[in-house]
Amino acid sequence: MIDTTKKLTPKERLAIPPQEMPAQDPIVRRRNMEEVALGYTEEQAHLEALRCLQCKNAPCIASCPVRIDIPGFIAQIAEGNYKESLSILRESNLFPAICGRVCPQEVQCQSTCTVGRSLKDIDKAVSIGRLERFAADWERLHGELEVPSVKPPTGKRVAIIGSGPAGLAAAADLAKEGHEVTIFEAFHKPGGVMIYGIPEFRLPKAIVQREIEILGRMGVKIITNFLVGRTRSLKDLLEKDGFDAIFIGSGAGLPKFMGIPGENLVGVFSANEYLTRANLMKAYEKGKADTPIYPAKRVAVLGGGNVAMDAARMAVRLGAEEVFVIYRRTEKEMPARVEEVAHAKEEGIIFRFLENAKRILGDEKSRVIGIECLSYQLGEPDASGRRRPVEIPGSEHVIEVDSVIVAIGNESHPLLLQTNPEIAVDKHGHIITDETGKTSMDRVYAGGDIVLGSATVILAMGQGRRAAASIHAFLMGNG
Amino acid sequence: MHRIVSKKQLSEEVFRITVEAPFIAEARKPGQFVIVQRNSDYAERIPLTIADADPSRGTITLIFQTVGKSTHKLAELEEGDYIQNILGPLGRPTHIEKFGRVVCVGGGIGAAPMYPIAQGMKQAGNYLIVILGARTKELIIMEEEMRALADELIVVTDDGSYGRKALVTEPLKELCQASPRPDCVVAIGPPIMMKFCAETTRPFGIKTIVSLNTIMIDGTGMCGGCRVTVGGETKFVCVDGPEFDGHLVDFNNMMLRLSAYKEIEQKAHEECHLEMQLKEMKSTKGKGNP
Ligand SMILES: Cc1cc2nc3c(=O)[nH]c(=O)nc-3n(C[C@H](O)[C@H](O)[C@H](O)COP(=O)(O)OP(=O)(O)OC[C@H]3O[C@@H](n4cnc5c(N)ncnc54)[C@H](O)[C@@H]3O)c2cc1C
Ligand code: SF4
Ligand code: FES
Numbered sequence: 001m002i003d004t005t006k007k008l009t010p011k012e013r014l015a016i017p018p019q020e021m022p023a024q025d026p027i028v029r030r031r032n033m034e035e036v037a038l039g040y041t042e043e044q045a046h047l048e049a050l051r052c053l054q055c056k057n058a059p060c061i062a063s064c065p066v067r068i069d070i071p072g073f074i075a076q077i078a079e080g081n082y083k084e085s086l087s088i089l090r091e092s093n094l095f096p097a098i099c100g101r102v103c104p105q106e107v108q109c110q111s112t113c114t115v116g117r118s119l120k121d122i123d124k125a126v127s128i129g130r131l132e133r134f135a136a137d138w139e140r141l142h143g144e145l146e147v148p149s150v151k152p153p154t155g156k157r158v159a160i161i162g163s164g165p166a167g168l169a170a171a172a173d174l175a176k177e178g179h180e181v182t183i184f185e186a187f188h189k190p191g192g193v194m195i196y197g198i199p200e201f202r203l204p205k206a207i208v209q210r211e212i213e214i215l216g217r218m219g220v221k222i223i224t225n226f227l228v229g230r231t232r233s234l235k236d237l238l239e240k241d242g243f244d245a246i247f248i249g250s251g252a253g254l255p256k257f258m259g260i261p262g263e264n265l266v267g268v269f270s271a272n273e274y275l276t277r278a279n280l281m282k283a284y285e286k287g288k289a290d291t292p293i294y295p296a297k298r299v300a301v302l303g304g305g306n307v308a309m310d311a312a313r314m315a316v317r318l319g320a321e322e323v324f325v326i327y328r329r330t331e332k333e334m335p336a337r338v339e340e341v342a343h344a345k346e347e348g349i350i351f352r353f354l355e356n357a358k359r360i361l362g363d364e365k366s367r368v369i370g371i372e373c374l375s376y377q378l379g380e381p382d383a384s385g386r387r388r389p390v391e392i393p394g395s396e397h398v399i400e401v402d403s404v405i406v407a408i409g410n411e412s413h414p415l416l417l418q419t420n421p422e423i424a425v426d427k428h429g430h431i432i433t434d435e436t437g438k439t440s441m442d443r444v445y446a447g448g449d450i451v452l453g454s455a456t457v458i459l460a461m462g463q464g465r466r467a468a469a470s471i472h473a474f475l476m477g478n479g
Numbered sequence: 480m481h482r483i484v485s486k487k488q489l490s491e492e493v494f495r496i497t498v499e500a501p502f503i504a505e506a507r508k509p510g511q512f513v514i515v516q517r518n519s520d521y522a523e524r525i526p527l528t529i530a531d532a533d534p535s536r537g538t539i540t541l542i543f544q545t546v547g548k549s550t551h552k553l554a555e556l557e558e559g560d561y562i563q564n565i566l567g568p569l570g571r572p573t574h575i576e577k578f579g580r581v582v583c584v585g586g587g588i589g590a591a592p593m594y595p596i597a598q599g600m601k602q603a604g605n606y607l608i609v610i611l612g613a614r615t616k617e618l619i620i621m622e623e624e625m626r627a628l629a630d631e632l633i634v635v636t637d638d639g640s641y642g643r644k645a646l647v648t649e650p651l652k653e654l655c656q657a658s659p660r661p662d663c664v665v666a667i668g669p670p671i672m673m674k675f676c677a678e679t680t681r682p683f684g685i686k687t688i689v690s691l692n693t694i695m696i697d698g699t700g701m702c703g704g705c706r707v708t709v710g711g712e713t714k715f716v717c718v719d720g721p722e723f724d725g726h727l728v729d730f731n732n733m734m735l736r737l738s739a740y741k742e743i744e745q746k747a748h749e750e751c752h753l754e755m756q757l758k759e760m761k762s763t764k765g766k767g768n769p
Contacts, residue, residue, distance in 0.1 A: 186699050187697065224564070227567070227569070230567065253699065263713070272702045276702055289521045290522050290548060291521075413699070
C-alpha cells in the first residue's frame with residue numbers, strides 16, 4: 001500500500017490504479033431512468049487526484065476547449081479543498097457539473113494527459129472529467145447555492161435567443177457585468193438540448209435546473225413559449241422593444257434523414273422526436289404523461305454519435321427487447337463518448353458495424369416491419385486519412401424491427417434565418433460570425449450549434465462566453 | 480400563463496375559447512396556428528389553428544373538437560382558468576391575393592381555421608364562395624359568420640339533417656364544371672375530405688390549397704414528427720406549411736402517420752370518459768348534467 005499522506009514521487013503516482021466509476025448495475029438500470037454513473041466517493045476522488053503529476057507544461061490545459069487550470073483544481077481535490085477546487089473550475093467553466101458528465105474528455109483534456117501517455121493507454125489517463133464532476137457535485141450536495149455577484153446596472157439590455165448552453169453562458173456573463181438580460185426560449189422549459197435531448201440517466205435535469213435557478217437569482221429573465229422570428233421578429237426586439245444587442249444561440253434544429261425509401265413509414269422517428277417525447281414530455285412516466293411513445297420491441301438506431309447512444313439506451317428503458325445500432329464505419333470511428341458506448345454495450349445494445357440502411361420495410365398499414373441493410377468493408381483511406389467504408393455488392397439483408405430511429409445529425413434551425421435574410425449564413429445554413437461572435441447584422445451576435453453545426457456543450461458554452469465578452473465591450477463603447 | 484376570457488360550447492364535441500395571448504394576437508396572420516399545452520408537467524402539446532384574434536384586447540380565439548384525452552382535458556377548463564403554455568403564431572401565413580373566384584371548403588371543425596382565410600380572401604377582392612360541410616346538423620359551425628362574409632354559401636350534411644344531403648365534393652365539382660370556373664380552392668377539414676377535394680379539382684387543373692394538421696411536438700422544425708411527403712419530397716408541416724398544394728400531398732401516407740398512436744390514444748380516451756362518468760356520479764350536485 002502506498003502512503004498517500006506523504007508527498008508522492010511520480011513513480012508512486014503512476015502506480016496508483018485508475019479509479020473505476022461506480023455505476024448502477026446494467027440489469028437494474030435497463031429498466032430505470034436514474035443516473036447510470038454514480039460518481040466517485042471521496043476516497044476515490046482523493047486517489048484519482050493523486051494520480052495527477054502536476055505537470056509544469058500541463059498538456060491537458062491546452063487540449064481543454066475552455067483552458068481550465070486542470071492541475072490546479074485537481075491539486076485542491078487531493079488536499080480535500082473541494083470548495084477551492086470548484087472556484088478554480090468555475091473561473092473557466094460555468095457548468096462543471098454538466099461538463100464533467102457530458103464532455104468527450106477522451107478526445108480533449110485526457111487525450112494528452114501525461115499519465116495516459118506514460119502508461120501507454122489513454123484509458124488510464126487521469127479521469128479529469130470525473131474529478132470535475134466530483135468537485136461540482138460536492139458543492140451541490142454539501143454547499144449553499146452560491147450566486148455570483150452582479151455589478152451595478154448599466155442600463156443596457158440584451159436579448160438572448162435560445163436557452164441551451166450557449167445562451168445560458170452568454171446570459172450569465174452579461175448579467176455579471178450588470179446588463180439587463182432576457183432569454184427567449186421556444187420550448188416551455190429552458191435548457192435546450194440539455195433538457196429535451198440528453199436523457200435523465202446521463203444528465204439529471206435537476207442539475208441543469210440548478211444552473212438556471214442561479215441565473216434567475218442573478219436577475220436574468222427567462223421568457224418561455226416565445227419563438228423569435230414568429231412571436232416577434234429580431235428587428236422588433238431591437239427597434240420596438242429597445243434591446244441594445246442580441247445573442248442568437250438557437251442550436252442545431254432540423255433533424256437530418258437518410259433520404260431512403262420507407263423513411264416516412266409509421267414507426268420511423270428522428271432521434272430528436274423520440275428523445276423529446278421521452279425526456280421533455282416525460283413519456284417514460286407511463287400513466288402520468290399524456291404524450292404517447294410508440295411501443296416497439298425491436299428497434300434499429302441509425303448513427304454512431306452521442307445522440308444514437310442516447311436513443312438506443314432510451315429505447316431499452318422504454319421496454320424494447322432488442323436494440324440495434326447500425327453504423328457504417330467501425331467502432332473506432334464512432335463519434336460518441338467512449339463511456340456511453342461502453343455503457344450501451346453493458347445494457348445489451350447490439351452494435352452492427354460496417355452496415356448501412358438501404359430501405360425501411362412496412363406492412364400493409366405502413367407500419368415498420370424491418371430494415372434492409374447493406375454490408376460494408378473498409379477501403380482506401382480518404383482525404384481525412386480514415387479508411388472509407390465501401391459497400392459490398394449483393395450483401396443486402398433484412399433485420400426485423402418494428403421501429404427505426406434516425407440519429408445521423410441535424411441541420412441548422414431554419415426559422416430565424418427564413419425570417420431574417422440579412423444574417424449571412426454558409427452553405428449549410430450555419431450563421432457566419434467573425435472571431436468575436438458578431439454576425440453580419442448590426443448588434444446581433446451568435447454562437448453554439450447554430451454557428452458550429454452539431455458540436456458539444458463545452459464548445460457552445462465557450463462561444464456564448466466569447467460573444468458575451470464582445471457584446472459587453474460593444475455596449476460599454478469599446479467594441 | 481394565459482387566462483381564458485370566454486368559453487362557449489358550440490356543439491356536443493366542439494368548443495370555442497378566447498384566451499389572453501397578446502404577442503400572438505398582434506403577430507398572427509390567417510392560416511397560422513399555435514401549440515397549446517395545459518401545463519408543463521405531463522400535458523401534451525397540441526396544435527390548434529387560430530380562428531380569430533383581437534390585437535387591441537390581446538386575445539386569440541381557438542376552436543377545437545374533443546377527439547382525445549388532451550382535448551377533453553382542455554375542454555374541462557372554464558372561464559378564468561389558465562392555460563400554462565401557448566406557443567405561436569406558427570407556420571407560414573396563407574398566401575392571399577386577388578385570384579378572382581375563390582372557393583373555401585370547410586369540413587366540420589375545419590370551418591374555424593377557414594374563417595380568417597375566407598376573410599382575407601374577401602378583403603383581397605375575391606368573389607368568395609364558401610362550402611360548409613359536416614356529418615350532421617349539430618356539427619355545422621361558423622355558419623352565420625360565413626354567411627355574412629361570403630358571396631355564396633352552400634351548406635351540406637352527410638345525413639341530410641341540414642342543408643343539402645351531400646358530401647362537400649358534390650357542390651365543389653359542380654362549381655368546377657360551371658362557368659366562370661373557380662381560380663383557387665382552399666380546403667380545410669379531415670384529411671380524407673381534403674384528399675377528395677384535391678381529387679375533385681385535379682382534372683380541372685384548379686389550384687387547390689390544403690391545410691394539414693399532423694402530429695406535432697415542438698412546432699419549430701426540430702423534431703420532424705410533422706413530416707409529410709409533398710411532391711415526392713419530405714416537408715415539415717410546422718415550418719414549411721401548414722398549407723400545401725393539395726395536388727402534391729401524399730394523403731395516404733399522412734393518414735397512416737396520423738394513426739400511429741391510435742390504439743394508445745383510444746385507450747386513454749376511453750379511460751378519460753370513464754373518469755368523467757365516475758366524477759359525475761360522485762358529485763351529483765356538480766355541473767348540472769342529470
Ligand atoms: C441527444 C443529444 C446528446 C448529446 N450529447 C452530448 C454530449 O454527451 N456531450 C456534448 O458535449 N454534447 C452533446 N450533445 C450536443 C450538445 O447538446 C449541443 O452541442 C449543445 O447543446 C448546443 O448548444 P446550443 O446552446 O448551441 O443549442 P441548444 O442546446 O440546441 O439550444 C438551443 C435552444 O434554442 C431554442 N430556440 C431555437 N430557435 C429559437 C427561436 N427562434 N426562438 C427562441 N428559442 C429558440 C431551442 O428551443 C433550444 O432550447 C448532444 C446533443 C443531443 C441532441
Ligand atoms: S496532463 Fe494529466 S498528469 Fe499532467 S497535469 Fe494534466 S491531468 Fe495532471
Ligand atoms: S412539429 Fe417538430 S418539426 Fe414540426
